[in-house]
Every structure is written in structure tokens, then in C-alpha cells.
Amino acid sequence: MSRVQPPGPHKIRVVTLQIDGRDIGAREDETILEVARENDIPIPTLCYLEGLSTWGACRLCVVEIEGTTRPQSACSTCVAEGMKVITNSERLERYRRTILELLFAERNHVCSVCVSNGHCELQQLATACKMDHVRFKYRNAPYQVDPSHDLFRVDHNRCVLCTRCLRVCDEIEGAHTWDVMGRGVECLLITDLKQPWGESQSCTSCGKCVQVCPTGALTKKGTAAGEMEKHGSFLVYLTEMRGNR
Amino acid sequence: MARTIKIDPVSRIEGHAYITLNLNDAGKVEDAQFHLTQFRGFEKFCEGRPFPEMPALTARTCGICPVSHLVASSKACDHLLSVTIPPTGVKLRRLMNLAQIVQSHALSFFHMSSADLLLGMDSAPQQRNLIGLLSVDPQLAKDGIRLRQIGQTIIEWLGGKKIHPGWMVPGGVNEPLTDERRLAMLAMLPEGLEIAHRTIDLFKQLVSRFDEEIEHFGNFPTMFLSLVTPSGGLEHYDGLLRIKNAAGEIVEDMVPPTEYQRLIGEAVEPYSYMKFPYYLPAGYPTGIYRVGPLARLNNCDFCGTPAADTELDAFRALQHGKPVSSSFHFHFARLVEMIFALERMQQLLEDPTILATRVRARARGNANEGIGVAEAPRGTLIHHYKIDDDGLLTWANLIIATGHNNLAMNLGVKQVAAHFVDGNHLREGMLNRVEAVIRCYDPCLSCASHAVGQMPLKIQLIDARGVVVDELVRD
Ligand code: SF4
Ligand code: SF4
Numbered sequence: 001m002s003r004v005q006p007p008g009p010h011k012i013r014v015v016t017l018q019i020d021g022r023d024i025g026a027r028e029d030e031t032i033l034e035v036a037r038e039n040d041i042p043i044p045t046l047c048y049l050e051g052l053s054t055w056g057a058c059r060l061c062v063v064e065i066e067g068t069t070r071p072q073s074a075c076s077t078c079v080a081e082g083m084k085v086i087t088n089s090e091r092l093e094r095y096r097r098t099i100l101e102l103l104f105a106e107r108n109h110v111c112s113v114c115v116s117n118g119h120c121e122l123q124q125l126a127t128a129c130k131m132d133h134v135r136f137k138y139r140n141a142p143y144q145v146d147p148s149h150d151l152f153r154v155d156h157n158r159c160v161l162c163t164r165c166l167r168v169c170d171e172i173e174g175a176h177t178w179d180v181m182g183r184g185v186e187c188l189l190i191t192d193l194k195q196p197w198g199e200s201q202s203c204t205s206c207g208k209c210v211q212v213c214p215t216g217a218l219t220k221k222g223t224a225a226g227e228m229e230k231h232g233s234f235l236v237y238l239t240e241m242r243g244n245r
Numbered sequence: 246m247a248r249t250i251k252i253d254p255v256s257r258i259e260g261h262a263y264i265t266l267n268l269n270d271a272g273k274v275e276d277a278q279f280h281l282t283q284f285r286g287f288e289k290f291c292e293g294r295p296f297p298e299m300p301a302l303t304a305r306t307c308g309i310c311p312v313s314h315l316v317a318s319s320k321a322c323d324h325l326l327s328v329t330i331p332p333t334g335v336k337l338r339r340l341m342n343l344a345q346i347v348q349s350h351a352l353s354f355f356h357m358s359s360a361d362l363l364l365g366m367d368s369a370p371q372q373r374n375l376i377g378l379l380s381v382d383p384q385l386a387k388d389g390i391r392l393r394q395i396g397q398t399i400i401e402w403l404g405g406k407k408i409h410p411g412w413m414v415p416g417g418v419n420e421p422l423t424d425e426r427r428l429a430m431l432a433m434l435p436e437g438l439e440i441a442h443r444t445i446d447l448f449k450q451l452v453s454r455f456d457e458e459i460e461h462f463g464n465f466p467t468m469f470l471s472l473v474t475p476s477g478g479l480e481h482y483d484g485l486l487r488i489k490n491a492a493g494e495i496v497e498d499m500v501p502p503t504e505y506q507r508l509i510g511e512a513v514e515p516y517s518y519m520k521f522p523y524y525l526p527a528g529y530p531t532g533i534y535r536v537g538p539l540a541r542l543n544n545c546d547f548c549g550t551p552a553a554d555t556e557l558d559a560f561r562a563l564q565h566g567k568p569v570s571s572s573f574h575f576h577f578a579r580l581v582e583m584i585f586a587l588e589r590m591q592q593l594l595e596d597p598t599i600l601a602t603r604v605r606a607r608a609r610g611n612a613n614e615g616i617g618v619a620e621a622p623r624g625t626l627i628h629h630y631k632i633d634d635d636g637l638l639t640w641a642n643l644i645i646a647t648g649h650n651n652l653a654m655n656l657g658v659k660q661v662a663a664h665f666v667d668g669n670h671l672r673e674g675m676l677n678r679v680e681a682v683i684r685c686y687d688p689c690l691s692c693a694s695h696a697v698g699q700m701p702l703k704i705q706l707i708d709a710r711g712v713v714v715d716e717l718v719r720d
Contacts, residue, residue: 112301112305113298113301113302113305115297115298117411144293145293145294145295145637147295147635147636147637148635153295155295221295221609221636222297222415222607222608222609223297224297224298224300224301224411224414224415224419225298225300225301225302225411226301226411227411227414227419
């Protein structure tokens with residue numbers, strides 16, 4: 001999903017809006033999420049990553065906008081003059097918790113033995129959104145681990161389909177090794193045309209996907225429980241060096 | 246007409262240790278079966294997982310002795326890596342294993358068994374726990390709590406405050422020890438030793454009251470299996486396998502743990518999920534052996550630390566140098582081992598190389614099969630894995646201490662039962678004694694781990710026609 005651009009003549013104006021009752025000035029081509037973060041107003045996100053294109057799939061960043069009934073995703077909605085945004089309400093909290101519960105129920109997350117335990121964005125989100133149990137029945141569907149790459153490993157049990165790996169590989173590295181195969185609950189991240197990762201011709205083994213993956217799905221080989229700490233700061237760096245191209 | 250009774254797993258009461266006693270035509274106890282449900286299907290659960298996850302995975306599966314699984318599993322993974330672990334990495338792992346011995350033995354002795362010893366086996370169940378102990382001997386109860394705390398604190402300081410036990414990893418440990426922590430650990434040990442000495446002295450005073458129990462408490466000849474150092478000393482982390490027979494003769498010695506399958510066979514019985522390991526060359530069930538503190542002390546030539554060696558002499562004197570066969574003396578053995586562990590930890594911490602920062606070797610799977618053996622508080626623990634070329638588990642086998650002791654536990658229960666079954670009735674006082682026999686082995690049943698209160702127990706007496714003639718249940 002690409003960002004919704006404001007219509008009209010392409011001279012960027014400054015607009016004023018309210019977020020959680022605070023008056024804020026922002027450029028009209030900025031998203032609610034960007035403006036909120038500039039102003040230290042926290043909005044939870046999972047698929048969003050600064051430096052990559054907007055995907056808008058996880059829906060954790062939903063906010064209420066006065067005058068609309070449906071919550072909107074803050075990562076893909078641009079600010080507008082006079083907009084009144086609420087980032088936190090009982091309803092939003094409930095939505096976010098439900099989304100997280102569904103993510104946990106969909107695949108197999110066993111935090112205590114996971115390489116990302118203690119450094120996992122999904123785990124942190126669960127804590128931040130006060131998700132203390134899962135009301136849905138776990139699917140318990142078996143997922144594969146592909147250990148064929150020399151340096152890395154993908155464990156589909158932990159994948160949340162955020163596509164950060166796909167986007168960083170395509171947009172930053174330029175290799176486009178990753179793709180999503182299937183629909184709905186059948187979605188699966190694949191390398192090349194579903195070859196084992198280790199046999200991929202396009203993969204340059206740069207490891208960017210591993211570093212941006214928010215969970216224990218992509219990991220360095222040889223890591224034991226809790227040992228996989230990710231370092232995604234290179235991303236902002238790289239995009240800046242390239243003049244945001 | 247003797248009959249075999251099969252027990253349908255679903256009929257088992259959740260959380261109860263379930264025992265059936267079979268009578269023969271003459272109304273005498275013919276057989277006793279202790280039904281265990283632990284570790285069901287665990288090996289299957291690991292298949293397809295990357296091997297570096299195994300230490301944490303196995304540690305999580307058993308909530309009672311996670312450190313022991315960490316050690317055995319990490320060692321099996323080391324074997325898969327086929328590298329030499331930096332000496333300090335080994336020392337730090339040793340340290341944690343010894344701290345685990347201290348805390349686990351303290352739990353077993355003070356929290357679970359000392360009330361039996363102090364208050365007597367026939368005292369009211371409500372009294373026979375740590376709370377009851379507090380009112381009779383507050384010092385002993387406090388000592389128990391403190392000693393356990395010392396062990397646990399050291400484990401925590403080594404493993405970090407994190408929720409996961411991820412410090413011990415294939416190849417070593419993932420963080421060196423700081424001098425500050427080293428000194429703090431050292432500072433606690435003299436107090437621990439003082440408590441351990443005080444307790445063993447008390448035990449020696451009490452022990453004469455229990456002649457009947459000592460005689461009937463799983464007192465039968467078996468072989469003993471344990472690790473020993475290459476020179477025959479007491480060992481908990483590395484070492485080689487030794488088996489002694491009931492007469493004290495060494496049957497197998499200096500067997501590399503990787504060859505355990507040459508010594509140990511595993512039989513299956515329809516009434517238990519747990520396998521029945523036995524000494525392979527002797528056949529099943531003649532090859533019955535025991536593991537654990539009793540086995541370790543019976544097997545070793547010496548402990549290797551001054552105070553523990555003095556106590557070992559006292560232990561040996563019990564049977565005039567022959568192996569001590571009464572399971573009752575598991576208690577004595579545990580106390581000696583606590584002293585040893587505390588002394589050994591002191592030695593390790595006083596060695597300056599314990600602070601070296603190279604504590605981990607890095608490699609990937611270089612072998613397709615790995616075996617790790619260590620001594621858990623309850624006895625020899627074996628982890629055996631096979632992996633494919635990409636490092637995913639294809640097969641796993643775990644033999645835990647409670648498994649090794651399975652045959653002996655059944656025999657122990659039978660012995661007590663024979664003594665306490667009167668015609669077609671289960672005599673009062675029997676539950677306590679059966680429980681005490683099981684506790685001697687400190688089996689890692691979750692139901693056996695309640696620190697306060699008693700073990701939920703169900704005993705059925707079945708006559709030769711297969712009819713349940715008496716039943717005792719305690720929740
Ligand atoms: S990926 Fe995150 S949430 Fe999932 S098991 Fe691992 S630590 Fe837990
Ligand atoms: S592998 Fe990681 S980065 Fe890729 S989609 Fe799954 S969770 Fe996201």
C-alpha cells in the first residue's frame with residue numbers, strides 16, 4: 001500500500017492539527033505517525049520501519065480521527081489542516097491487543113526458547129499493549145525452519161508477515177530475494193522462486209533482512225536462546241547517505 | 246493365578262504419584278508399580294529445531310532441574326561443534342552445576358525430608374513440612390532456606406537476571422565472570438559450609454532413630470552408576486562412567502560417556518511412560534542400578550576436598566567400606582555432596598583464571614551426533630542428539646536420573662509395601678513411608694516438588710484376581 005498523497009498543487013504547505021489534544025504544526029506531506037514521533041507521541045508499530053516504504057499491513061498504528069468512524073493507520077495517512085487525532089483510547093487499545101493476540105495464535109511462538117527472547121519487537125509490543133493472554137485458539141500449524149543458508153536461518157514459526165525483509169532486500173540492497181507466496185493464512189515468505197535460501201542466486205548474503213526482522217524469524221546461525229540482538233540503525237544511515245533515494 | 250494389570254493412562258489422577266501393588270495367591274505383595282508420566286514425547290518435540298536451541302529448550306521442559314539440563318545439553322552440543330571449550334568456560338559451567346547441587350540438595354533435604362527425620366514418619370501430614378519444621382526447629386528451617394538461597398543466588402548471578410537461562414550455550418558460556426561477582430560469591434560460601442556442617446552433625450545424631458527405615462527403605466543390592474574423574478574422584482560435570490556392583494567391585498570403569506549405549510539398555514513397560522534403563526550386559530531386569538548421590542559416593546575413591554573427604558570416611562564406615570545400599574542414606578550422601586560442592590566452588594572461585602574473558606568457542610555443527618553426560622543432583626543425566634548437515638535435530642534421546650532409578654524405585658516401593666501390607670489392607674503409616682522412599686530418590690515429578698505439604702499419592706492394592714481390594718488416596 002502506498003501512502004495517500006494530498007491532492008492539489010504541489011507546493012508543500014504547513015498545516016496545524018491536534019494529536020491527543022496537543023496543537024502541532026506539520027508539513028502536509030507527512031504522515032500522522034511521522035508527526036507523532038517527531039513530537040514524542042508514541043504509537044505502536046510493527047511492519048513500519050523508517051527508511052523503508054510504507055506497507056500498512058499490521059494495523060497496530062491505528063488512530064482515531066475526528067469525523068471518521070473507522071480507525072485509520074497512522075503510518076499511511078497524511079496529516080491535514082484541522083485534523084484531530086487520538087492515539088490512545090479504550091477502543092484502540094482493544095484493537096491493538098486483539099491484533100497481537102491473533103499474531104501469537106497464528107504461528108508458533110515459544111518465547112522462552114526463542115533466539116530473540118528479550119530483544120523481540122513482537123514481545124515488546126505485547127508488553128506495551130498490556131496483552132497478558134491469548135483468547136484465540138492457537139492454530140498450532142507446523143512451520144518449517146530453513147537452515148540452508150550458510151550464515152542465516154529462517155524459522156517460519158516466528159514470522160509475522162511484516163515484509164520488512166522483503167522491502168529492505170528490494171529497496172535498499174536491490175536484490176529482491178524475498179517474496180510473499182500464497183494468500184491469507186497461507187502466506188509464506190519465500191526466497192527466489194521458493195528455492196531453499198542457501199540455493200538462492202539473488203541473495204548477496206548481506207544480512208540486512210536479518211537485522212530488520214522484528215522477531216526471531218530471521219536469525220544468525222549459531223545463536224542460542226535470547227542471543228539474537230538486531231541492529232537496524234544502518235537503515236536510516238544508508239537512506240541518508242543516498243540522499244533519501 | 247497371578248494377573249497383569251494394565252492401567253489406562255487417562256484413568257490416572259492428574260498430579261498424583263500413582264502406585265499399584267499386586268498381590269499373589271498367598272496374599273503377599275508380588276509386584277509394585279510406580280507409574281510415571283514425565284517426559285512424554287519430549288524427544289519428538291525437539292525434532293526439526295536448530296540444535297543451539299536445545300539447552301534452553303530442554304531446560305524449560307523440566308522446571309525442577311533446569312541447570313542440569315543446560316549442562317548436559319550444552320555438552321551434547323559441544324560434541325556437535327567438535328571444538329575444545331575454553332578452560333574458563335568449563336570452570337564457569339562447573340560452578341553453576343555445583344551451585345545447582347547445593348540448592349537442589351538443600352531443597353530435598355531441608356524442605357522435603359528433614360521434617361520426616363525430625364518429627365518422625367508417623368506424625369501428622371500437616372506437620373511434616375517446612376512449616377511444621379519451623380515450629381520444632383526454627384534454626385534448621387532457616388538454615389535450609391539460607392543454604393538454598395546461596396545456591397540460587399550464585400546461579401542467578403552467573404546466569405544473569407534475565408528470564409531465560411541463556412547463559413550456558415553450545416561452546417561455553419556467553420559472558421565472563423566479573424571480579425565483583427566473584428568476591429560476592431566467595432563471601433557467601435563460609436556461611437554455607439557452616440550450615441552444611443551443622444546439619445550433617447544433626448543428621449548423625451538423628452540417624453540411630455531410624456534403624457527400621459534404614460533396613461526397609463529401598464535396602465537391596467543394586468549396581469551403581471556415576472561419573473568419576475580420570476583418577477577416580479567425585480565428579481559432577483565431566484569425567485568417565487563407572488559402574489560398581491553391590492559387593493563394591495568395579496564392573497565398568499573409565500568408560501567415555503560417548504559410549505553409554507554400550508553400558509545402558511532401555512526397556513519399556515506398558516504401565517509407564519518412562520523407560521527402564523538397565524545395565525545392558527546383565528540383561529533386564531537383572532541389570533538394575535541406581536544413580537544419584539548414593540551412587541556417586543559409593544563409586545568414587547575420594548571426594549577431593551578436605552571436609553568432604555572426612556565425611557566420606559564416615560559414610561563409608563556405615564557399611565564397613567562396602568557400598569551403602571539403603572536408599573535412606575541418600576540423605577547422608579546429599580549432605581556430604583553439599584559440603585563437597587561448597588568447598589569445590591570455593592576452590593574454583595579462588596583460582597584467578599576464573600576471570601579470564603575467553604569463555605566461548607564458536608563453531609557450527611561439525612558432527613552429526615552429539616552426546617553430553619553430566620551429574621545432575623538426582624544422578625547421571627544423558628542427552629544424545631543427532632542433527633542433519635544444516636544443524637536441525639533429527640533425533641534425540643534423553644535419559645534422566647529418575648529414569649535410571651525407575652527400576653530401583655519400583656523395587657523400593659515393593660519392599661516397603663511388603664513390610665506394611667497386612668493381608669488385604671493397606672496399613673496406615675504406609676503412605677508416609679512410601680512417600681519417603683520415593684522422596685529418597687528425589688524424583689523429578691512435578692507432584693514431588695511441592696515444598697510445603699505432601700505428595701499427592703494414590704495407592705491401589707490389587708489381589709491375584711485383579712480386583713482392587715483396598716485403596717488409599719491423599720490429595
Ligand atoms: S519471535 Fe518474539 S514473540 Fe515470537 S517467540 Fe520469538 S521472542 Fe517470542
Ligand atoms: S521473516 Fe521477519 S522480516 Fe520477514 S516478514 Fe517474517 S517477521 Fe517480517
